[in-house]
Amino acid sequence: MTPADAPAARTALDHSAHPPWPLHPQPLPGETLMSWLARTTALYSLINTADLLDGLGVDTSGVDLDRYTREPVLTALAQRGGSTAERLREMTLAGYTPWLLDSTDPSECDFDTYVHQFSVLLPPGLAMADRRRRTPAAGTWLPWVSKLDTRACPLCIDALDTDADIAVMMAHQYPMLTSCTKHLCRLEFCAVIPGRLVFWDRTPAGSDEHAPPIPVPAVVAEIDRRTAAAMTSGSVELVAGRVQAAVWFRLLRTVVDEVSTPLVRTGWWAKPLSAIWKSTGCSRPLRTSWVPFEQLPWDEQANVLFAAATAIIAVENDEITASGADACLLRPRRYEPVDPGTPPTGSRSPVPTRSAWDGVIAAIDAAVAAARVDSDAARSLFGFARTGCRTEEDVDELAYAFVELGIRLDWD
Template sequence: MTAARRWPVHPPPEPGEALTSWLQRIASRYGADIDDLVSDMGFRPEVAGDMDTCPPDGFACGLAERTGMDVARIRKMSLSGWSPCLIDTTGPTPDGYGVYNQQFSVLLGAGRRRVREIPTWLPWRSTRPALRACPQCITEAQPPYPYQLLWLLPLTLSCPFHECLLETRETAVTYFADWEHKPPVPKPASPAVLKMDARTWQAMATGFADLQGRRIHAETWFRLLRTIIDELEATISECTTAARMIKGIWKAAGYPSRVGPLSWQPHESYPVDIQIRALQTTATAIHLIERGSLTGRGPDARFFLPLEP
C-alpha cells in the first residue's frame, strides 16, 4: 500500500464502535496489525495505543480518504470526538474538574462540595483502563470482535440491546477466545440501571435524553450523571447533614456504606469494581428521586421530577 492509495476492502464500522476496534478489524482483513495501518498513513506506530482517547491531528481525515467513511463519524469513534458534548475539551485543564462536576447540584445543596483542582483529569477517562463487554454482543459477532467506545468508559453498566450487564474483561481488549469456548452467562440488569443506561445511549445516538416528560441536551445529561457520582462519593464533611441520606442511597443499592479507599479519589481513578458500584448507586439515586422516595437537596433534582402542568 502507498500513502495515496485507498484501502479497497474494509468492514464498515458498527454503530458506537471504538476506533481501535474498527482499525483492528480492518487490519485483520489485510493480515496486518494496527501499527501497520498507522505507519501506512504516515503516523508513528506508537500513537496507535491512544486512538480511542485522542487520535493525532489529521488521522480521521486520512482514514476517511482511505475508507470512504464520513470523517465526522470517524471522529465520534474516539473520546476526543465527543467534545464539548461528553467532555469539555480534548485535553485536561487545571479547573476542569470543578467546571464539569459543579455546574449542577442534585443530591447535595449547591456549594456544598469542595472545589478541587486535578490538572490531569478528564471526565469518564479511567486512569486504570479496563474493557467491559456484552457477552451476547460478542456471541452474535464474528472475530475479530467489535467493541463499543462506551464499553471503555466508566459511564454505563448494561447493553441496551440485550438488557444484560456488561462483563469485565480480564484479558487483552481484543482477545475473546476464552469467551468463544466458555462465554459468561448474561446477567439481567435492574430496571433502574436499564433506564439510566438507555438515556446515556440515547444521548450518544441523538444528542438528547428524555427525562420525566422533558428532553434535555446530552451535555446536560452527562454532567448530571457525573454530578450525582461526585455527590455520592463526597466526603462526610461535604455531606454534613445530608450524610445519612447519602448512606441510605448506598444501602438501597445493596452496599452498607460508600465503597472505596479511605482517601478521596475521582470516579475515574477508582478500580473498575468500585466504578461499577458507584454507577449502580447512581441509578438507584435517580430511581428513588423519580418515584418520590427521595428528595434531592440540590436545585437540579428538578430534572428528575415530572413537569408541572
C-alpha cells in the same frame, strides 16, 4: 521551508498520495477507530495496525487513536478506507466533544466546573472541603475516562453470526455505562481480537464457555438506557422534559459525586444518602472520600453508579428529599392552570357599543316602511313630522322629503 523539506511536506499533507486499500471493511455502528483498523489489518494478515499505518506520512507512535486522532491522520485513513473524516472522528473520544467532555486534553478539563456546576441531592455549598479532597491535580483528569479496559456484552457476542466480524464498541469502554441496554446484563471484561476472537475474563478454569451473564438492577438499566440515548441521539428524555446530552452527563456526574460524599460531611442530608446506599445493598467505597470516580477500580465504580441510579430514580418518584438547585430537572413540572381568556367572536372587528338611539332609529325605519304602503300610516307619520314645522316653507320641504322617501301624500 527549504527545497529539501518539500518532499516530506507533500508526503504529510498531500492526501492524494493515499490510494484506497484494496480491502477495507466499513466501520460498524458504535465501533472504535482502533477496532476498525484491527479488522482491516486482519484482512492483510499483518501483525499489528502499525504495519497498516506505515506510509501515511504522519507519526502515530505513542498516540491513543481512540482518544484523539489528528486531522491529517483522519483524512488519510478516510481516503484509504473509503470513508469520511467526519465518520472516523465519531469513532474516537474526540467525536463526543463537547457533549461528553469539553476536550480530550486534560489541561482543558476543569474538575470543579464539570462536576459541581449542578447540584441535585445536596445544597450547592455543602461539603465544599470534602469536594476539594477529591479534586485531582490540574491537567490529570478527564471526565468519565478511566484506565482503558475492553468490555463487551457476552449475549451480543453469542448472537453474532459465525461469519460476522467482532468489534469493540466505543460506549462500552467507559464507566458511565455498566450494562448492555439490549440484554440488561453487565458488560464483561475481555480481550478482543477484532473480527476474530473474544477471551472472557470470567471464563471458569478448564472451560471454554464464559460464566453466565450478570443481570443488572432495573434502576441501573434505566440510567444506562438514558446514557446510551445521550451518546447516540444527543438528548435524553427526563420526567421534566428533554435535556441535551451535555446536561445529562454533567448531571449524572454530579449525582455520582454527591453519593460519594461521606455522611459525616452532610449533616441533615446524611439520612437520605444513607437510605440510598442501604437500598443498594452495597457499602460506599471508602476511597471515594479522596479519589475521583474515574480513578476507582471498575467494581467500585459500578457500586457508585448503582447508588447514583438509585438516587435519580428516587428523586423522580419523590421518594427522597433532594435539596439541590437542579433537582427540578428530575421532577415533573407542576401543573399551572392557564387563564382561558375571552372566547373569540365571529368577527375580528370590535363589538359596537349600543345606545338608546338604536331603538329610535329602528322605529323610524319601520314607520317609513309602513307609510310607503299604507295611507293611514302615511297621514299619521306626516302629521307627526309636521308638528316641527313653523312656516309654510317648512311644510313644503317636509312634503318634498316624503316624496323623496317614496311616501305618497295624495291618497284618496
